[in-house]
Amino acid sequence: DGGITQSPKYLFRKEGQNVTLSCEQNLNHDAMYWYRQDPGQGLRLIYYSQIVNDFQKGDIAEGYSVSREKKESFPLTVTSAQKNPTAFYLCASGKVTGNYGYTFGSGTRLTVV
């Protein structure tokens, strides 16, 4: 079955360390997105990519980095520059035009300890 997979489901990081969250999709979607979710704030866009080897900053990109070397993969790195990284991170994929609406992964909960 086609879908989008995020791993790991839970992740613990020490302050000052970088950590990478994985996102893989086999839906043949061109576009992929990373959102951060905090209680009471909804989902906020971190980065998105519409094509391989290209990506754009979203609303809260500071302290994060991404890469898009393959169509299927869009990993997110939370760097030590991110001041408040503890959150629930959601990856999504979708078509660039036409059938709007995303397919979401099941999320990664990152906790800084």
Next chain:
Amino acid sequence: AQSVTQPDIHITVSEGASLELRCNYSYGATPYLFWYVQSPGQGLQLLLKYFSGDTLVQGIKGFEAEFKRSQSSFNLRKPSVHWSDAAEYFCAVVQGGGNKLTFGTGTQLKVEL
């Protein structure tokens, strides 16, 4: 920029009662609107979407939504709520290029048995 407002943070209904979750958007042209549902610790699932045409949209799990341009609203409804509908609900609108979704802050639904 387009935005979405969900004025109700929490709503509690009795099982079997009707439900209406409010969503207001700000956008000059006809927006592309969505409703998603999220169970605790999970990703988001698309309930329904509106692009154009019939203003009453049917979705999965017995949900429907009505687009009202005059009120800038896209409220989600269900005639009879089931205990399994307890979740968080997000309204979203497509913003700009790249098929980016802007989400509301969500409404947490509690269902009393």
